[in-house]
Structure formats: structure tokens, C-alpha cells
Amino acid sequence: VSTSFEAPHGTLVIIGGHEDKERDCVILREIAALIGNGRLVVTAVASAHPEELFQSYKQVFGRLGIGDVVELSVGKRAEGLDQARQKVLDGAAGIFFTGGDQLRITSQVGDTPMLAHINQLLEHGGVIAGTSAGASAIGEAMLVQGGNDQSHRIGNFRVAPGLGLLHGVMIDQHFAERGRIGRLLGAIALNPRLLGIGIDEDTAIIARGLGFRVIGSGAVYVVDGSRISASNIAEQEERKTLSLFDVTLHVLSTGDTFDLAKRRPAGES
Amino acid sequence: VSTSFEAPHGTLVIIGGHEDKERDCVILREIAALIGNGRLVVTAVASAHPEELFQSYKQVFGRLGIGDVVELSVGKRAEGLDQARQKVLDGAAGIFFTGGDQLRITSQVGDTPMLAHINQLLEHGGVIAGTSAGASAIGEAMLVQGGNDQSHRIGNFRVAPGLGLLHGVMIDQHFAERGRIGRLLGAIALNPRLLGIGIDEDTAIIARGLGFRVIGSGAVYVVDGSRISASNIAEQEERKTLSLFDVTLHVLSTGDTFDLAKRRPAGES
Numbered sequence: 431v432s433t434s435f436e437a438p439h440g441t442l443v444i445i446g447g448h449e450d451k452e453r454d455c456v457i458l459r460e461i462a463a464l465i466g467n468g469r470l471v472v473t474a475v476a477s478a479h480p481e482e483l484f485q486s487y488k489q490v491f492g493r494l495g496i497g498d499v500v501e502l503s504v505g506k507r508a509e510g511l512d513q514a515r516q517k518v519l520d521g522a523a524g525i526f527f528t529g530g531d532q533l534r535i536t537s538q539v540g541d542t543p544m545l546a547h548i549n550q551l552l553e554h555g556g557v558i559a560g561t562s563a564g565a566s567a568i569g570e571a572m573l574v575q576g577g578n579d580q581s582h583r584i585g586n587f588r589v590a591p592g593l594g595l596l597h598g599v600m601i602d603q604h605f606a607e608r609g610r611i612g613r614l615l616g617a618i619a620l621n622p623r624l625l626g627i628g629i630d631e632d633t634a635i636i637a638r639g640l641g642f643r644v645i646g647s648g649a650v651y652v653v654d655g656s657r658i659s660a661s662n663i664a665e666q667e668e669r670k671t672l673s674l675f676d677v678t679l680h681v682l683s684t685g686d687t688f689d690l691a692k693r694r695p696a697g698e699s
Numbered sequence: 700v701s702t703s704f705e706a707p708h709g710t711l712v713i714i715g716g717h718e719d720k721e722r723d724c725v726i727l728r729e730i731a732a733l734i735g736n737g738r739l740v741v742t743a744v745a746s747a748h749p750e751e752l753f754q755s756y757k758q759v760f761g762r763l764g765i766g767d768v769v770e771l772s773v774g775k776r777a778e779g780l781d782q783a784r785q786k787v788l789d790g791a792a793g794i795f796f797t798g799g800d801q802l803r804i805t806s807q808v809g810d811t812p813m814l815a816h817i818n819q820l821l822e823h824g825g826v827i828a829g830t831s832a833g834a835s836a837i838g839e840a841m842l843v844q845g846g847n848d849q850s851h852r853i854g855n856f857r858v859a860p861g862l863g864l865l866h867g868v869m870i871d872q873h874f875a876e877r878g879r880i881g882r883l884l885g886a887i888a889l890n891p892r893l894l895g896i897g898i899d900e901d902t903a904i905i906a907r908g909l910g911f912r913v914i915g916s917g918a919v920y921v922v923d924g925s926r927i928s929a930s931n932i933a934e935q936e937e938r939k940t941l942s943l944f945d946v947t948l949h950v951l952s953t954g955d956t957f958d959l960a961k962r963r964p965a966g967e968s
Contacts (some may be wrong), residue, residue, distance in 0.1 A: 609875065649941060695944045
């Protein structure tokens with residue numbers, strides 16, 4: 431195990447997209463329980479239609495008992511840089527990143543006072559949640575492009591730096607539904623220092639300290655490259671199909687836990 | 700490594716479906732090279748439209764230089780049992796199983812004189828090829844049903860015994876294209892004695908003795924369950940999502956080889 435993880439003091443809720451908003455709402459209900467009577471800031475910075483998304487989450491979180499749901503809109507980077515706009519984060523219990531495009535999140539929020547606020551929130555025991563693009567952005571690096579449903583070719587995916595709220599991991603979402611195992615394997619081959627975490631729809635990991643726990647209806651795939659004995663990822667020919675030997679793969683479902691420092695899963699406790 | 704493989708004397712060409720028939724025809728050309736001046740028997744027993752399939756393969760194999768391409772039609776099990784019909788296999792250099800439904804192959808050919816003929820052909824150095832359903836049927840067991848593109852739930856796939864022409868393996872096809880990693884992981888969890896081999900479209904393994912080599916444009920995923928430390932596959936609740944820890948996964952591409960006895964990959968030689 432070559433990665434050292436820094437433990438956040440707060441809680442990260444990282445959702446693979448399409449979380450249930452109609453029935454049991456297992457995942458959003460967990461966020462509501464963590465927020466309690468506090469304020470939840472929702473940001474749809476990832477989305478081209480932020481207002482609609484905010485309203486729909488305000489409604490569902492309200493139904494789940496969060497009274498104080500406020501929007502933090504970041505239409506352009508200047509707004510992420512504007513300290514006055516981030517007053518809503520003062521005293522907030524948590525922030526929720528909606529889906530959309532993860533590059534909008536990182537390009538508009540990366541290295542801004544807004545991100546500093548979010549890091550402080552996490553440092554002081556707050557909740558950082560994200561779904562779909564909002565999940566990807568939480569990791570140290572993230573996949574931003576890559577063919578689905580075909581075996582990864584060396585050149586057909588792109589990785590970008592994430593917000594780094596959870597160090598040492600690369601998160602991918604809509605995982606089984608969009609056949610993303612190939613692109614995550616390729617991305618981990620780039621540098622097995624990062625642990626790959628592929629999260630299905632309506633499924634989430636709750637990360638606290640150096641571990642996480644799985645909730646929701648799907649699976650979480652953990653791609654551990656520490657035993658990789660050979661790969662062709664560094665070759666120049668972009669259309670070449672990936673070769674990658676000795677990946678360790680874990681499939682986790684609800685109740686399973688994972689130790690990020692030891693890279694070891696554990697069953698339901 | 701708990702599996703003992705029996706080595707066939709001949710060659711198996713196991714194709715993940717949709718092999719190129721228009722351009723370089725890398726895979727079918729390899730079959731043509733193996734058949735040489737001999738006779739190739741084509742059987743579309745898997746298909747509901749055997750005559751069309753036979754004609755299309757006759758045409759492409761003819762173009763690739765095989766002069767003697769003959770059909771073995773098995774419309775029902777009685778025809779698999781009829782010894783006289785199998786005369787075309789006498790002295791043949793190889794047999795090719797087309798795609799369709801793998802259960803048609805095993806239910807109509809399993810334990811028939813036709814299968815005995817095919818085993819003899821392999822024993823004496825002949826070529827057994829199969830694509831798609833024809834690939835699945837070659838293994839010791841095969842997947843016959845199972846949701847694509849969603850994480851495997853314990854109860855949503857079915858396994859059936861294959862023809863057993865290659866022992867100790869379970870083969871799945873159209874692999875990345877149909878998002879089948881989940882169902883193959885579930886199937887291997889049933890009994891890690893079998894090695895899982897998931898083959899992409901336009902990709903094949905050439906198995907001879909106790910090893911195979913990869914050709915074609917996609918990847919071959921090898922799922923080795925020998926290190927699995929825990930799974931929930933034996934639980935009763937069919938809708939439960941699979942949990943499976945410590946799978947070893949290899950992604951192989953053209954030129955890579957694999958030792959079935961040692962369960963070890965090797966790079967291009």
C-alpha cells in the first residue's frame with residue numbers, strides 16, 4: 431500500500447448518481463440525518479440548469495426534514511472567487527454538489543475562497559456530499575471523458591485533477607450502468623498510487639476518517655492497482671487496447687466497509 | 700490454484716462475437732490458416748436462421764481461401780443423435796460454431812455422437828472454433844442469462860453446463876460491449892474453481908495445450924477467484940447486490956498470452 435490518506439474530520443457522502451428521490455430515499459435520508467437541524471447548502475455549479483436542480487433538491491430535502499436548504503450559485507469562476515457570495519457557508523452543516531459536468535466544478539471552484547470554505551467545513555466536522563459529477567469532483571483525480579461499453583483503448587479517456595476533498599482516490603459514477611470498468615482500469619493503470627472507486631447509481635459511500643461504508647441499492651467497485659505486474663498504458667499508440675495484469679478488484683454492497691489506509695474491505699458489521 | 704486443466708491436442712479459437720468479416724479479418728484469417736487445405740464444417744445449431752448464417756460464413760471463409768466449407772445442420776436433438784449425419788466430420792480439419800443461443804447448442808449436441816466426433820477431432824489435432832454463443836458453449840460452464848449494465852444481483856443470472864471442450868473455464872462474450880463484468884463476477888463467485896474469461900467483440904483467444912493467446916481488436920478479461928476472501932453469493936435473497944472481495948483481474952490484449960494451469964498472464968513474446 432503506497433498511498434497515504436489524509437483523514438477528513440467531517441463526513442463525505444459520495445453518490446454514484448440517480449439516487450432515489452421518490453421511495454425510501456436511503457441515501458438522501460442519510461444526508462438529512464447528518465445535517466439534522468443545520469443548514470444544507472446546495473450548489474448546482476456542475477449544471478447548465480442550476481435553478482431547476484436546486485429547486486428539486488430543496489423540495490426533496492425539505493420533505494426529508496431539512497428546514498434550511500439554501501442555494502450557492504456559481505455561474506462562473508468570478509463568483510467562486512467572490513468572498514461575499516460564500517457567506518451562506520458560514521455556520522452551514524454541509525454542502526451538496528449536484529450532477530452535471532465535473533469540469534465545471536473544478537474549473538470554477540478549484541483554488542477559490544469557496545473551496546477554502548468547503549475545506550474548513552470538512553475540517554470542522556461538516557458534511558460534503560456530491561452526486562454524479564459532484565461525486566467525481568470530490569476525489570484527488572477524476573475521469574472527465576472516456577468511451578463506455580468498450581474496452582479501454584490507451585488514448586480514449588481523459589483524467590483531470592479533482593477538488594482533492596478525499597485524497598488518494600479517483601471516483602467514477604453511473605458505474606455498472608454505463609459500463610465504466612474499462613475506463614477506470616485504464617485510469618488506475620496511469621498511476622496505481624490512486625485507488626479507483628466506481629459507484630453505481632442509487633449507491634453511495636459514506637467516508638469518515640480513513641474508512642468508508644456502502645449504502646444504497648447497487649455496488650461499489652474498488653480497483654486496487656498495488657499488485658499490478660505489467661501494463662502497456664505508457665505506450666504511445668492511442669488506439670491500442672489496454673493490457674493490465676494483476677489488478678485486485680473488490681465488489682462491495684450495502685453494509686460493507688473499506689479501510690482506505692490498508693486497502694482492505696470488510697463485511698457487514 | 701485449484702483447477703487441473705486437461706490439455707486438448709488440437710486448437711480452440713474462441714471468439715467474443717461480431718468478428719470482422721469485411722476488412723483485415725484477423726480472426727477468421729487465423730482460422731483459415733489453421734484449416735489450410737482441409738475441410739471446415741460450419742454448424743449454425745445455435746441459430747434460428749442457420750441457412751443464412753452458413754451461407755455468409757461459407758462466403759467469407761471461401762474468400763479467405765478455404766475451398767471445402769460444408770454445413771452440418773442440427774435442427775433438433777434427433778439430428779445430433781443421428782450418426783449418419785455426422786459423416787461430414789470424418790476427416791474434417793475443423794468445425795465452426797456460429798452465434799445464436801448457447802442453450803440450443805448444449806441441449807441439442809450435449810452427449811451425442813456429434814459431440815463425440817468433435818472431441819475426437821480435437822483429440823487428433825483439429826480446430827474447434829466458436830463465436831458468441833458458440834464461444835460460450837466451448838467452456839465447462841456458461842452464462843445463459845443475466846442483466847447487462849447493472850451490478851449483479853445474486854439471483855439475476857443463470858449458469859448451465861457447457862460442452863466442456865475447454866475444461867475449468869467459464870467463457871462470456873460481447874463482454875465490454877454488453878457490460879458483462881458483473882454477471883461474470885457473480886458466476887465465478889459461485890465456484891472459483893472455474894476461471895472466468897470475458898471476451899470482447901472482434902477478439903479471440905487461441906487455446907492450445909494449457910495456454911492461450913489473444914488476437915483481435917478488443918480485450919480479454921480474466922477473472923481469477925482463487926484469492927476471493929469473502930462473498931455473499933450463497934445467501935438466499937435474490938435481489939441482494941453481490942459482495943465479492945479480492946478478485947484478481949487481468950486485462951489482456953492482442954499478443955498477450957495466458958497460462959491456464961498457473962493462472963498467469965504474460966506479455967507479448
